[in-house]
Amino acid sequence: xxLKKFARYGKFFFSKAPFYTIFYITARCNARCAHCxxxxxxxxxxxxxxxxxxxxxxxARNWGEMLILNLAGGEPYLRNDLPEIVxxxxxxxxxxxxxxxxxxxxxxxxxxxxxxxxxxxPDLFFRFTFSIDGMGEQHDEIRSVPGNFKKVxxxxxxxxxxxxxxxxxxxxxxxCFMSQxxxxxxxxxxxVHEDLQVDAINVTYIRGDVKLPASQEALQKEKYAEVINxxxxxxxxxxxKHPLSAFILGATLLAREKVLENLSTGLRNFxxxxxxxxxxxxxxxxxxxxEMMDQYLGNLRDFDYDINKVVTSKLAETEYKKxxxxxxxxxxxxxxxxxxxYNPKEYGSILKHALTSGKGPKNxxxxxxxxxxxxx
Ligand code: SF4
Ligand code: SF4
Numbered sequence: 001x002x003l004k005k006f007a008r009y010g011k012f013f014f015s016k017a018p019f020y021t022i023f024y025i026t027a028r029c030n031a032r033c034a035h036c037x038x039x040x041x042x043x044x045x046x047x048x049x050x051x052x053x054x055x056x057x058x059x060a061r062n063w064g065e066m067l068i069l070n071l072a073g074g075e076p077y078l079r080n081d082l083p084e085i086v087x088x089x090x091x092x093x094x095x096x097x098x099x100x101x102x103x104x105x106x107x108x109x110x111x112x113x114x115x116x117x118x119x120x121x122p123d124l125f126f127r128f129t130f131s132i133d134g135m136g137e138q139h140d141e142i143r144s145v146p147g148n149f150k151k152v153x154x155x156x157x158x159x160x161x162x163x164x165x166x167x168x169x170x171x172x173x174x175x176c177f178m179s180q181x182x183x184x185x186x187x188x189x190x191x192v193h194e195d196l197q198v199d200a201i202n203v204t205y206i207r208g209d210v211k212l213p214a215s216q217e218a219l220q221k222e223k224y225a226e227v228i229n230x231x232x233x234x235x236x237x238x239x240x241k242h243p244l245s246a247f248i249l250g251a252t253l254l255a256r257e258k259v260l261e262n263l264s265t266g267l268r269n270f271x272x273x274x275x276x277x278x279x280x281x282x283x284x285x286x287x288x289x290x291e292m293m294d295q296y297l298g299n300l301r302d303f304d305y306d307i308n309k310v311v312t313s314k315l316a317e318t319e320y321k322k323x324x325x326x327x328x329x330x331x332x333x334x335x336x337x338x339x340x341x342y343n344p345k346e347y348g349s350i351l352k353h354a355l356t357s358g359k360g361p362k363n364x365x366x367x368x369x370x371x372x373x374x375x376x
Pocket of ligand 2: 290330
């Protein structure tokens, strides 16, 4: 890694504006997932006053430096100006990594946008993630979209083919662990690993007040333990194109173990840097403490589009103190991962996870029961 870059990463420890932004660029969505915790906003999407590109440019100009931007939703590819949104952040914040999670339903539209993003931003690193929660009809049912599985797998395969032409991206899937799929989650993981051959398989444990609460019933954490152990033993050799990727991978694996421990004890086992290092921004300009709490810090439209004014406000300071005092807890993987990345006390564990990942059975076979037992 060149020294200039290294110095820049160091700077993020001290920056006022959050370095990691999760920006729901639209609440419009073409799916209706059982595990969605944003479903009320999605139902109301057409009444929401989305930020315009001009407003987003003002936000980007005032931001300061940003390392990672996660353009989420709703379904982000429904915004026609997605490439322009990326451009204004890249030009104004020195953005390095842009992540775009998607349900993968709009294959052609997604491919056109992805190709454009890769062509226009050779110096920006992309992480394209597509959600797959079950095999075939199970996925379609969870998402309430007939034919969704066929569409998302086609999208993944076509984005994967772009590896021949572009090297500035990684391709991920994300699967939500929930009641409906916990019994056959391993089949899904093995399918994604062997057939779709993505760069990384993400798993999120269902969280929040979801659309179909039955999705959270009778969850077995032993099964979740089995899954995360299995994934950590799969081959991660393709997850290595960004200088920080080994570090982020180690932090991701550690975060999953912390989710499991948190589920077992009910106690927060990580430092959380929501507000200071990581922030959630909604399509209307509203700034949220995090994805898990309903607490808002204000709307950027009322703060001259300046995030620095929002995160240094009295309200933000009060909320941050509560977070530091561990008055809240959750299993949100992104918050845990950011928490360990910013906590030097965790670096030994991150390193251990980075060094031992992908050392397991290459054939995607299920891990041994004893390995699983260690994690529960
Ligand atoms: S989980 Fe994502 S894809 Fe599903 S309804 Fe919610 S926003 Fe849309
Ligand atoms: S610990 Fe969880 S609930 Fe609390 S602020 Fe962090 S992300 Fe939000």
